Every structure is written in structure tokens, then in C-alpha cells.
Amino acid sequence: MDFKSYNFQNKRALVRVDFNVPLDENGRVTDDTRIKMALPTINWIIKAGGSVVLLSHLGRPNDEPDSSYSLRQIIPCLENSLNKNITFCNDCIDENSLIITKNLKPGCIVLLENLRFYKEEKLGDEDFAKTLSKHGDVYVNDAFGTAHREHASTSIIANFFPNDKMFGFLIQNEIKSVETVLNSSKYPLTAIVGGAKVSSKITIILKLIEKVDHLIIGGGMAYTFIKAQKGSIGKSLVEEDYLDLAIEILDKAKKRNVQIHLPSDALCCKEFDNNSVSTTRSIYEIPNDEMGLDIGEDSIKNFEEVIKKSSLILWNGPMGVFEMSNFQKGTQSVANAIVSATENNAFSLIGGGDSVAAINLFKLADKVSHVSTGGGAMLEYLEGKELPGIKSIRSL
Ligand code: AMP
Numbered sequence: 001m002d003f004k005s006y007n008f009q010n011k012r013a014l015v016r017v018d019f020n021v022p023l024d025e026n027g028r029v030t031d032d033t034r035i036k037m038a039l040p041t042i043n044w045i046i047k048a049g050g051s052v053v054l055l056s057h058l059g060r061p062n063d064e065p066d067s068s069y070s071l072r073q074i075i076p077c078l079e080n081s082l083n084k085n086i087t088f089c090n091d092c093i094d095e096n097s098l099i100i101t102k103n104l105k106p107g108c109i110v111l112l113e114n115l116r117f118y119k120e121e122k123l124g125d126e127d128f129a130k131t132l133s134k135h136g137d138v139y140v141n142d143a144f145g146t147a148h149r150e151h152a153s154t155s156i157i158a159n160f161f162p163n164d165k166m167f168g169f170l171i172q173n174e175i176k177s178v179e180t181v182l183n184s185s186k187y188p189l190t191a192i193v194g195g196a197k198v199s200s201k202i203t204i205i206l207k208l209i210e211k212v213d214h215l216i217i218g219g220g221m222a223y224t225f226i227k228a229q230k231g232s233i234g235k236s237l238v239e240e241d242y243l244d245l246a247i248e249i250l251d252k253a254k255k256r257n258v259q260i261h262l263p264s265d266a267l268c269c270k271e272f273d274n275n276s277v278s279t280t281r282s283i284y285e286i287p288n289d290e291m292g293l294d295i296g297e298d299s300i301k302n303f304e305e306v307i308k309k310s311s312l313i314l315w316n317g318p319m320g321v322f323e324m325s326n327f328q329k330g331t332q333s334v335a336n337a338i339v340s341a342t343e344n345n346a347f348s349l350i351g352g353g354d355s356v357a358a359i360n361l362f363k364l365a366d367k368v369s370h371v372s373t374g375g376g377a378m379l380e381y382l383e384g385k386e387l388p389g390i391k392s393i394r395s396l
Helices: 033-047 071-082 095-102 119-123 126-133 156-160 169-183 199-209 222-228 240-255 297-308 329-343 353-361 375-383 388-394
Strands: 012-016 051-055 087-089 109-112 138-141 165-167 189-193 214-217 259-261 265-269 278-282 291-295 312-316 347-350
Touching: 012 033, 033 051, 033 071, 033 169, 071 087, 071 109, 087 095, 095 109, 119 126, 126 156, 138 156, 138 388, 156 388, 165 169, 165 388, 169 347, 169 375, 169 388, 189 199, 189 297, 199 214, 199 240, 199 312, 199 375, 214 297, 222 240, 240 259, 259 297, 265 297, 291 297, 291 329, 297 329, 312 329, 312 375, 329 347, 329 353, 347 353
Parallel strands: 012 051, 012 138, 051 109, 087 109, 138 165, 189 214, 189 312, 214 259, 312 347
Antiparallel strands: 265 278, 265 291
8 A cells, every 4th residue: 555645534543663762861862863764754644634643662671661661751852853742642552542542633643652561562462463453544664673573563463454554654765775775786885884793793794795795894893803813802892602603704705706894903992981092003913901992094994995986885883982982983984985985876875773873973864875764674674584564564
């Protein structure tokens, strides 16, 4: 069903959004990208004469109510963005919430409490999904960030709307961008991966090797590759269990003619602290009492060169501890190089919570081709998996 041609007049649209936003210790939203990106869909429905019931999760509560994970905390930010009052229901399936949504008037917006206060959400429980479905007349999935999960609100619920289910604008754009990469014959294709752990990105790295021409590996995960090649990495981040796999990846890349680019130097210091004195060193010769927290100038230069020559660019994960101002240069330089390549007609796709946070921090989000709201979902889609949240809308 096509979202734009659907008649929302007097309909209650149950919209699964991804409001899993980062909060500070006072419960204030620190990055509202995901909220902002859901606005076009919500506003469209309201303008078309409908009302909206918003479904989302927030963080990883322990299958029970927990105020630190309450979606109530995002209301000021949401009301500000929509310039509208929101009704909040402090339970997503209780009698009271069902009464409120049953009597919803066109133009009104309701936000239901965190779905993950019920274990049934993640279990994809049918009865739970059925109760949730009673909140609306039509189901709109606009949560790309959870489209790779077969949860009650992202996938199972669609079964209760066989003729009234559709994607919102955000998911439509996400699908279009990933498909651009999947179907493109442009090359060279460069993937840049970074962030803390190899373990969380291993499947995609193995998959990427089958597809890309260049693979740039930075951030904390690079040290596992350096150590695997007998480098001295001091007390830098490392995953000892992945040393063999790192070598396997390097061998596999060689066989497939994929050029792997690892950092050659790193900004090293004794403490994990923005004010710790830092020295640029060869990444293979870090003293025992130091750790690498960003890539060095030589690595930046190498990475920039590769990126600027690329026609298709995928980026997931920062090059260093970009949250600290003294260790963000590597990540910022990579972001700038991606922007330059995009200005020269490359297609650039940025995904993954931290790369998105970084690109927003540097105010470059509108200078790349697409910023994805879903790190895991984007990676799984690129891996060629059929995402449950997408399949359930497409299937009749
Ligand atoms: P991920 O969620 O796996 O993408 O990891 C992102 C996190 O990796 C960010 O919070 C960065 O601060 C962190 N990170 C990046 N480079 C390093 C490094 N060299 N040492 C420690 N942490 C890092």
C-alpha cells in the first residue's frame, strides 16, 4: 500500500517509530536525529486528516517498567519538534491507553510508553501484537532502526492490518539509499568501518570483503588487527578472541583483491582522558603503558586519498574516541573527505549510531548522500538479509 495515496481522513494511524534516542543523565535528548527524521511521516498523516498513535522502544529495560527508560522523557523534545501537544499513555496496552486511542480525534497525537517494558515485545508475541493493533485503523512502519528485529511492534503487528499497512517516508528513503548501493555498478566502492569492537561488526566485514574494492579499518577495532600482525599496541582496546579471525579477514581480502587500509600511526596517551598528554606513534610500536585513542596524521592522509577517489562510500563507526575533542580529528577528517567525495558525485551512505552522532557533531549531515537511522538494520540489509520489518509490510 502506498503511503502517499492512502486516505488517512478520520483514521487512527499506528506508527512504529524509532525514538531510541540518546539521553543525558537528566533524561534530556542529546541527539534528536531520529525524532526529526520521523516528523515528515507524522505531519503528513495529521495534514491528511488523521490522528497518530506513536509506538517505540527506548534502550534496553529489563522487561519491566523502569523510569530511566520511560519515553515520557522525550516529550519536551517531541512537542518542540512537532510544535504540538502530545498525549502520553504510561502503559502501552492497558485499558486506559485503549480508551484514549479509541476516542482519538483527527489532528491528535498520542505517544505510548516504552514497548520493551513488556517482554512480549521482543518475543514477537501474537497476543501482545494483537492488543497493540487495537490502537489504530492503519499501521505505518517508519522504524528502520528496528526493521531487522522480528518484534511484536515491528513485524508481527502488520498481520493484523492485511490491507492497511505501509512504510512511512523514513523507511522508504532508507530502502532507496541502501538499494542504490546494492544495485550500483559504480566503483571503486569503499567501506569504512570503525568503532570499539570487531566482534559486533564481524559478519558485515566478512560480507563487505565480497563486495568492496577498499576497506578502511579504524577506531578501536583496528588494534585487534595490528596485534594479530604482531604489532605492540600497549593498552589499546583489543579483543584477544578475535586475533585469528583478524588474520583470516586479512587473508581473505588479499585473495579477493580487496585493499585493506589499516592506520599506520595513532595518537597515544597514558590515560583514557581528553586532557592526557598525547604523542603520535607508529601504531605497531605503542609502549606498554599507552593506548591509541585516534588515528594519526599519516593514517588520515592515506584514508583521505582512498576516500576521495571512491565513487561509492559506506561508513560505519568512528576512527577514534570522537566524543573527546582531542581525539576527534581522525573521525572529522574522514567525514570531511566523504563530503568532498560526495561533492564530486560519489554516493555516500552513513549508518550506525556513532557515525551518525559524529556527522551531526561536525554539522555535515546534509552534505552526504544519506544518513541512515539504523546501523544494524542498514548493515543487515547490505548483507542481503530480508529484514522482518520490511518483509511483513511487503507480504500480503
Ligand atoms: P561502536 O558502537 O562499536 O561503533 O563503537 C563506538 C565507540 O567506539 C565510540 O564511543 C568511540 O569512542 C569508541 N572508540 C573509537 N575508537 C576508539 C579507540 N581507539 N579506543 C577506545 N574506544 C574507541
